[in-house]
Amino acid sequence: MASDTVDEKGAGEGRAILYRSLRSLHPDSETEAMIARAEADDELSNSTPGVGVDRQRSGRTRFRGN
Amino acid sequence: MRLAARRWAVAWRIVIALAALGAAAWKSLIDLKVFAGTTQLGIALVVFPASLVAVESIRSAVAAYRRPQTEQDRNQILLLLRGAILTISDVTHVPEREIGANLFRIRRAWYAPWNCHLHRMLHERMSFSPQPSSVKWTRGKGVIGAAWENRQTQVANLTRLPAELAAVVDEATFQLIDESTRGGFTYAEFQGLRGKYAEALASPVLSHDGTRVIGVVSFDIPSTVRSPAPGALLDDARVIGAAEEVSSFLANSIERA
Secondary structure (H helix, E strand, O other): OHHHHHHHHHHHHHHHHHHHHHHHHOOOHHHHHHHHHHHHHHHHHHHOOOOOOOHHHHHOOOOOEO | OOHHHHHHHHHHHHHHHHHHHHHHHHHHHHHOOOOOOOHHHHHHHHHHHHHHHHHHHHHHHHHHHHHHHHHHHHHHHHHHHHHHHHHHHHHHOOOHHHOEEEEEEEEEEOOEEEEEEEEEEEEEOOOOOOOOOOOOOOOOOHHHHHHHHHOOOEEEEOOOOOHHHHOOOOHHHHHOOOHHHHOOOOHHHHHHHOOOEEEEEEEEEEOOOOOOEEEEEEEEEEOOOOOOOOOOOOOOHHHHHHHHHHHHHHHHHHHHO
16 A cells, blocks of 8 residues: 555645646636646545545556556 | 548538539529420439538538637647646656657547547647657557556556567568567557657546546657656656646547547
8 A cells, every 4th residue: 555655645746746837838717727626626535535536537547557 | 630631621612512513504504495304303403512512511610610619629738738748847857848748539430430549639749859650549559559448547668679579670570479569550550669769658538427438648758868767757656647637637628529
């Protein structure tokens, strides 16, 4: 489970860098709204497992093949 | 729209215009008693070209109505791909201009709905080289097709090919390799990709209900990029997290396309 935790932490960092990049590229209300929705989904799914999970992200994997 | 599709669209319009002109001329000559013709033929000569023109006009009107939304979607896709490129550059220290990004959506051939392939909606790389490949990506083919098939993000180190593939010198030696090692590529596709990229990452885009893969987003680093860890830059949780977030954002644009 440790690798899951580490990977999720890394993925969270990646998402934070992405949000920063998007804000720098196009700082408008639509971008903010899109990011706010994603952050709210993250918050909800982290605080209440199984509830509020953005189903679009259900395809995420912590492990990769090639 | 691709060049071939644009040519067909123009040819189709010319055919419709000529058919309408020909039918109108023929009808006029029948009316002037130059040619003999039945009433049914006269009606057909009016209704048939009028139907073609009506269909084409409605199609054009719908396309014109949808154009602003299409432009908006294109800009949104571009923003997300560029955001991901900046993120990958930030994490891997590969210059932004080198990183390539693509968005594909699954398309069915109208004449054979069971025949699905990935249609490239947008390609983004600041540098003009390398140009996007001409591979027809299908389910299971390469890292992009594998993301579609497995519904999971795939990362491939392309600097180290399996020994059999590295030893390929011609089509005959390529055909001797088993299908799973060939990754679904034809010899021409393999040759076109060989040595072009150091690594690639592909992430599936799922439908809103999460039941279907509707597209794939991919990122690549060309083999010309100098790196202390060639082939291992994209296999980073931060890159994967950002790519999967982008793929989830892109679902709307694909579903509207």
